[in-house]
Amino acid sequence: MSRPKIAMIGGGSWATAIIKMLSDNESEKEIFWWMRNEEAISHIRDYNHNPSYLSAVEIRVKPENVSSDIEYVIAQADYVVLNVPAAFLTDTLKNISPAQLKGKKLISAIKGIVPEENLIIGDFLHQKYELPYEDIVVISGPCHAEEVALEKLSYLTIASTDVNLAEDFANHLNTRYIKTNISDDIFGTEYAAVLKNIYAVASGICHAVGYGDNFQAVLISNAIREIERFVGVVHPIERDIKESAYLGDLMVTAYSQFSRNRTFGNMIGKGYTVKSAQLEMAMIAEGYYAANSMHHINEKYGVDMPISEAVYQILYERKSAHLEMKALTEKLS
Numbered sequence: 001m002s003r004p005k006i007a008m009i010g011g012g013s014w015a016t017a018i019i020k021m022l023s024d025n026e027s028e029k030e031i032f033w034w035m036r037n038e039e040a041i042s043h044i045r046d047y048n049h050n051p052s053y054l055s056a057v058e059i060r061v062k063p064e065n066v067s068s069d070i071e072y073v074i075a076q077a078d079y080v081v082l083n084v085p086a087a088f089l090t091d092t093l094k095n096i097s098p099a100q101l102k103g104k105k106l107i108s109a110i111k112g113i114v115p116e117e118n119l120i121i122g123d124f125l126h127q128k129y130e131l132p133y134e135d136i137v138v139i140s141g142p143c144h145a146e147e148v149a150l151e152k153l154s155y156l157t158i159a160s161t162d163v164n165l166a167e168d169f170a171n172h173l174n175t176r177y178i179k180t181n182i183s184d185d186i187f188g189t190e191y192a193a194v195l196k197n198i199y200a201v202a203s204g205i206c207h208a209v210g211y212g213d214n215f216q217a218v219l220i221s222n223a224i225r226e227i228e229r230f231v232g233v234v235h236p237i238e239r240d241i242k243e244s245a246y247l248g249d250l251m252v253t254a255y256s257q258f259s260r261n262r263t264f265g266n267m268i269g270k271g272y273t274v275k276s277a278q279l280e281m282a283m284i285a286e287g288y289y290a291a292n293s294m295h296h297i298n299e300k301y302g303v304d305m306p307i308s309e310a311v312y313q314i315l316y317e318r319k320s321a322h323l324e325m326k327a328l329t330e331k332l333s
Contacts, residue, residue: 003028006172007073009092010083010109011035012283013053017145018081018109023060024175032065034073041066054149071095079105079169082121085284086112089124098130107137107169111193112286113293120190133186134162137169140189140245142252144259151177157245159183159190181244187235189245192227196250197261197287198294198308199223203254204265205314209322215329220254222332223307230303261287268314269321291315306331 006022006029008015015035022031035041043051045063067073074080074096084092089110106129108121117124122138125131138159147154156173158180160166170180183189199220206219227250228241241247253259264285267277274288295312298305310328313319 004078005030005076006079007032007077008081009034011040013145015083016050016054016057017148020057021173021178025172027172031061032073032076033061034070038068057149079107081107081109083109086110086114087289089114090116101129105135106131109139113194113290115289115293118293118297122186122190137166138186138190140193140249142244142248144256146258153177155179155244157181157183159186185239188231188239191231192246194290195227196253198291198311200253200259200261201265201287202307202311204262205269205321206325208266208269209325218332224250226305226307233301233303261285
């Protein structure tokens with residue numbers, strides 16, 4: 001494909017970080033960027049910086065290619081990178097038909113579940129937009145947008161059932177500070193990315209109610225086993241759960257100062273209501289929505305997932321964070 005066109009759908013910190021990767025990468029390409037906020041679009045066109053997220057990052061996208069017209073942006077693209085919170089994806093694509101996505105490669109940089117459907121992004125695109133799985137790519141970590149902005153060495157896993165497509169898109173992201181790994185496990189990497197956000201919320205709650213590093217280590221070692229059990233049931237293939245896309249992504253999300261899910265959990269553990277925590281953060285913690293979706297998805301599979309279930313009970317059944325975490329301590333090993 002000569003001079004491919006890549007469209008970014010979303011205007012947050014992770015979208016901005018990937019725009020930076022695509023711009024710093026040396027491969028020939030043209031970048032288009034859709035976001036909802038007209039003021040942010042005007043600011044980027046005038047000053048080459050996103051005023052709301054990672055504002056120190058220089059934006060090197062043609063001003064005329066930054067637009068709030070999602071149909072126009074998608075129409076230009078060979079690759080469409082979806083990078084809005086999963087809870088908003090249905091609304092974002094409400095005017096887009098399957099015909100408008102036909103023949104395009106869809107890249108999911110979303111680490112969440114579409115709550116209306118209880119579907120991971122790959123399944124949502126396949127079922128609702130008739131996209132073949134081999135035209136879908138998943139980007140997973142471990143990688144925080146803030147460290148990308150600082151050009152700290154980071155690793156991404158690029159997954160697709162078509163490994164040639166995964167390698168092709170990875171070649172547009174590699175830079176001196178970004179290294180990529182290739183995987184064919186789109187289902188396992190997506191579910192692992194969803195679950196690690198729930199466990200990061202649990203980590204924040206535990207910290208807030210007084211548990212220390214010793215317990216955090218036990219919590220996260222049990223969390224990776226929960227991930228292994230669940231993905232082993234929903235997509236039973238041979239995989240190494242210790243790889244970066246699974247264990248690495250879980251660790252950085254559970255421990256990092258940049259983790260919005262851990263921050264959200266910490267606020268819940270301190271007694272904030274869900275609404276007040278969301279308002280104060282002014283950012284989406286995917287783990288909140290994922291806890292509800294995973295509770296209902298697991299009603300079908302019946303996998304033993306005490307940590308995920310404890311977070312659901314605290315967030316949606318309004319159980320005491322102190323009591324739920326105390327009860328959880330008896331279920332971990």
